Structures are given as C-alpha cells and as structure tokens.
Amino acid sequence: MASQFLRLEEESGPDPGEPELAVNPFDGLPFSSHYYKLLEQRRSLPIWAARFIFLEHLESSPSGVVLVSGVPGSGKSTQIPQWCAEFVLAKGFQKGRVTVTQPYPLAALSLALRVADEMDLTLGHEVGYSIPQEDCTGPDTLLRFCWDRLLLQELASTKGTGAWGVLVLDEAQERSVASDLLQGLLRDARLGNLPGDPRVVVVTDPALAPKLQAFWGNPPIVHVPRETGRCPTPIYRDTVPTDRVEAACQAVLELCQKEAPGDVLVYLPSEEEISLCCESLSREVGSLENQGSPPRILPLHPDLGQTVQAVYEDTESSSRKVVVTHWLADFSFSLPSIRHVIDSGLELRSIRAESQVLRPISKCQAEARRLRATGIPPGSCVCLYPKPFLELEAPPLPQPRVCEENLSPLILMLKRRQIAEPGECHFLDRPAPEALMQALEDLDYLAALDDDGDLSDLGVVLSEFPLAPELAKALLASCEYDCVDEMLTLAAMLTAAPGFTRPPLCAEEAALRRALEHVDGDHSSLIQVYEAFVQSGADKAWCQARGLNWAALCQAHKLRGELLELMQQIELPLSQPAFGSEQNRRDLQKALVSGYFLKVARDTDGTGNYLLLTHKHVAQLSPYCCYRSRRAPARPPPWVLYHNFSISKDNCLSIVSEIQPQMLVELAPPYFLSNLPPSESRDLLNQLREEMADSSTRSKSSSTQKLGDACALQ
Secondary structure: OHHHHOOOHHHOOOOOOOOOOOEOOOOOOEOOHHHHHHHHHHHOOHHHHHHHHHHHHHHHOOOOEEEEEOOOOOOHHHHHHHHHHHHHHHOOOOOOEEEEEEOOHHHHHHHHHHHHHHOOOOEOOOEEEEEOOEEEOOOOOOEEEEEHHHHHHHHHHHOOOOOEEEEEEOOHHHOOHHHHHHHHHHHHHOHHHOOOOOEEEEEEOOOOHHHHHHHOOOOOEEEOOOOOOOOOOEEEOOOOOOOHHHHHHHHHHHHHHHOOOOEEEEEOOOHHHHHHHHHHHHHHHHHOOOOOOOOEEEEEOHHHHHHHHHHOOOOOOOOOEEEEEOHHHOOOOOOOOEEEEEEOOEEEEEEHHHEEEEEEOOHHHHHHHHHOOOOOOOOEEEEOOOHHHHHHHOOOOOOOHHHOOOOHHHHHHHHHHOOOOHHHOOOOOOOOHHHHHHHHHHHHHOOOEOOOOOEOHHHHHHHOOOOOHHHHHHHHHHHHHOOHHHHHHHHHHHHHOOOOOOOOOOHHHHHHHHOOOOOOEHHHHHHHHHHHHHHOOOOHHHHHHHOOOHHHHHHHHHHHHHHHHHHHHHOOOOOOOOOOOHHHHHHHHHHHHHHHOOOEEEEOOOOOOEEEOOOOOEEEEOOOOHHHHOOOOOOOOOEEEEEEEEOOOOOEEEEEEEOOHHHHHHHOOHHHHHOOOOOHHHHHHHHHHHHHHHHHHHHHHHHHHHHHHHHHHO
16 A cells, blocks of 8 residues: 555644654755645645545556546646655655656646645756756756656657656646657557556546546546535626627626626637737726725736746735636646636637637536636636537537647657657547648658658758757758858747737837838848847847747747757758848748748739638738738738738738749749649749749750850860
C-alpha cells in the first residue's frame, strides 16, 4: 500500500503553540507558515478525498496506467503532480522523476509557479518547467511541467521514457495532437516492457473517461468526487448579439453595479476580442457609481508569459477581478475566486492549412465554463446566446486537434525520428486519410521527401527547426539568397508575435503604427517593428503606445536567438544585415516565396477580392494589413503571399505582402502549378510559365548562334 511509506509532515502540521520545526522532505528546510495556509486550502479541494485511492492505484496498477476523471476546478492539475512526487520520493528516486504535460505552454508555466508555491519549494530547483524558449529546470528538478509537444520531441529523440519515471498527461480532453500521439506511442510501447517500471497517469474530464479507459485496456480509474448543489443555473439571452464585445462588457458592468460578490470570468472567441474587451472595460469601470476599488481587468491568453500570474494575485483583496479569456481557460487555470461567468459560446480555432474558423464550443466546454461559477452561495452564468444555440449546433466533446490541424509538422517529426509511419500510429481518433495525404503532398512540394517517401537531406535539416515546415524552408532559402539576418527576424516574429491584433484606440496610436509600416507589405513591417522594439530597449511603454504585445515581442527576441544558435550549430551560412536595400528586398521576397508558394492569392477583379490558389475561397485583406491602413490606398496588389487565412471573419488574409507572379513561376515546383485546382489564376501562371520557357529557349538559341558566328569568324 502506498500509504504505508508516505509519512510526510503535511499530514499533521505543527502543533498549536509549538515552533514550526517540520522539515520539507524535498529540500530539507523547515516548512513556512505560508505552506500550512495553502495546505488547508488544498485539503478543501474535492480531489483530496481521492488521495490515498490514487496512490494505491499508482503503486499497484498491473499495466502501470492510472486514469483520473474529474471536473474542472476539482484540484486535479495541482494535486496529482504533487502526489506523484511523493510517490517517487518514497521510492527513493528509483522510478526517476515526474513529468507533467500540458496542452499549452502558458498552462505549464502557471502550474509550475503555483505548485512550487504549494510545495514550499524554489522554482527552477526541485520544481521546474520546460516551454518554448525557456527551460527552467536543473539537476535537482524532481517535478517538471512541460508543454506536451516538447515532451513528444524528447520521447521521439530518445525512443524510450527519457528521464521520467512517472508521466502525467494532464487535460487529455483537450485532444491536442501531441497528447493523443503520446498516448498512442506509449500504449504501443507497453510500459511493462520499458526499463525502470514507469507509470503513466492520464487526467481527463469525465466526458472522455470511457473512451480513454477502452483505449488503455481498462486500467484502474479514480473518480474525483463532485460536489452538487453549488452550480448556477445558466441565464440565456434571447438572441445572439451582433457585437459580442459590447454585450460582454455590458454584462460585466451590470454585475458590478449589482455588487454581486466574487470575481468574473469572461469567455470570448479570440485574442483580438479579449484585447478590445479589456480596453473597453478599463474605460468604463472608472465611471461606476458603487463605492470601493474599481475592478481589475486582466486578460488571459497564450502570449502573456509570466504576467499570467496576475490572475492569481491578491485573492483576498477587496478589488474585484474581471478575467477576460477564451478557450485557453476552458479546463486550465482554475481560479477559486471566480463566482460569475459570462460565456459567448464561441471559439476561434486554427484548422488545417493555417486557416481559422469561428464556431460554437462543445457541450463539454459549455459545462466546464458553467462549473467555473461554483461556490457557496453559487454565482451566476450568463450565456450570450439562446439555449437552443448549443443544443442544435455544438458537438458533445471538443474536436480532436489531430483531425483538424495541419499534419505536416507531425509527419516531419515522425519520419525524422523513424518512430512509425503516420498511418501506423494509434490515435484516439485517426485523422482522415486525405489529411495525411495532403500533409505528405505539401512536404513533397517543399522538397522534404525523396522519391521513396523518406526524408530528403533538405527534409532532415527542416526537421531540426522548431518552425512550421514552410517557414523553415523559407529560412533555409534565405541562405541561398543572402538575407538570413532579415529572415531570422521574420521567422521569430511570425511564430511568436504576428503584429497588431486589435484596431488602434486613438489617432495618436494610429499614427505611431503607421510609422512602423513598410511599403513592401506586412512581412517587412514585422521586421521594422522588431528592429524598432530592440532599439527602444524592449520598452513596455513603447509597445503599449502602439498596441503591440510586449510579452510576445520578448518571446520573438528569445526565439530569434535560438534560431541563430541552431543555424550556427548546423553550420549554415549567415549574412550581414541589409534590410532596406533594393537587392535585399528582392532576395527576401524570393526566400518567402520559396517556402510560402502554397499560400498565394490573386485579386480577381481589382477590388481586393482574392482567390486562394490552393482552395476555391475568396478572401479580403485583414483590416490590420498595411495595404488597408494607408491614407491614400492605391489599387490592391494583384498577387499576394499570406501567412494566415480566416474563414470566419469576412474571410480575411492576415500578414500579406505583394509578390510578382514571375517569381512564383520561377521558384515553385512545376508540378505544383500543374496540380492547382482549375481557375483563371492557374491558367495565367501556366501561360506565364510557357512564355518564360520560350523566352529562355530563345535566349539560349541566340547565345548559341552568337557563339557559332564567333567561331566561324575565328
């Protein structure tokens, strides 16, 4: 029994009136008074009642797998990792360390901070985290929180369990690609056959528990007790509002005027709407007539970095917190002080081919959001939609990401590590065959595959970069075109800080933004933004004055350094900065087209209606595109290269730059042009290809004739 060798001091705490001499078994130092205060809060969590049952299953599970099923807010994400650490400590570290995966880097960071505080340990020592551009771990790290995609890369590179003895796959109901694939690989590996007798704990929402139990072969499952009678009854609107941000702000202000106790959690679909809502509420709350401190308006989305901890701070303050978020907080980021939820019922998600779609959330997500408002007395849940809205349109569970995302990066990694062919991997839900074929075709267009379908030499190099394959291809092409310095900046910005995400709030901000725009388009504007940010000394006020995300720009700066170091390790050629010169302008366009020829659109009528080459979609330029924001807009560019396509917001193309079709014909594979869907754009490109081929033939013929004449004269 696991309980027989768990005799930690937290079970009793210090005796009243006695000095606190209990020693933390993880670092050998006395527990602080803050530890015991948090311990009382931990013991009140619903998960605490299942503590010894969980530890017994972790010790005795025949397959080495334990499932934990519980609703959001029950304490699973903070307590299960600590109990696994106790299990490892009691075993004398014979079972290795504990690794906990999260579907979002920000969740891994936030949980590491919270759990280190609860365990009375130093972050970066006994408790750490690993996320992109940041590894806060050390040789003494026993408990590590990790983005699931990073762990997948580690597992692929070692072809074993690596440094962990207990692996906690948290938030499995989020259905991230990495989490689903990790489960498939671990199930196929059969834990009993791996060295070190490893353990796997899968933590999920009750809605997915039956499917996971069948997938893992009926392992023991721990059901977290669910307290009833404290959830609010949803309050539905009669119609879906035309302006979600305005409707959400109005609902928040009504709560504040009623002086209903507790903090507020607002769900909107996108980061743009989160930003607009926070700006609007910050202006409006100052005019509230009720007494006391004005509410604190706090955004919560993936680009926040360590500033995310602001949502947890001052929990006993008299000032109400209004946290504005999106799908990120459906299951992660449980905030005990929340008593009121305002739900738009929608999410903006990236789907295959880097497009985005606005759609209803699942019934499981809607229930998870409602449960955020539990409490004594229960709070309120305002749904900004009619009751039939989700009943008719929403799926029961979140869509598996492996069935929606672009699978090219996944296939590139699988082939690089020679783990398994994509068709042989076991998934909870297998992606459609056409999705796998499309990913293979895209990699073939990028010259990442050889004739046998294995990775080419170029594909091997592409797989080394923590970038989308098309962006990695553009970065490698910059070595040929002598614009590496600029492309490094652009790769970092496109990955971490893709420009402006909301309209300017005033004329002064709009003018400051225009000063950062570049005549060549949004890609060059991103380079200009980055250089100005660096020149400002990474000043936060400078970013705020221009509506830029300071934390995201800091991440871009870190990523650029990482990419530069990686290129030096691979011994790829670098180049000196030349941004702004005419030659550099052409070279940068060539590098971009070399990677992004799959993302080109043509203006079909001269008014800004762009037909995508690879899809029969018509789109317009984003409102934040530099071609749209110029004072005297000229005719829209005839041909553009884009980074993102949204099919939900007036079919917008985001991060756009003009290109010449001759460059596309020159640099794209000929069979790519031939395989395009029938359209006038395809006909124009193929006609241009023939003309360029004829011109080249005539040029060669003329050169041969001149050479012959010269020989005759001699």
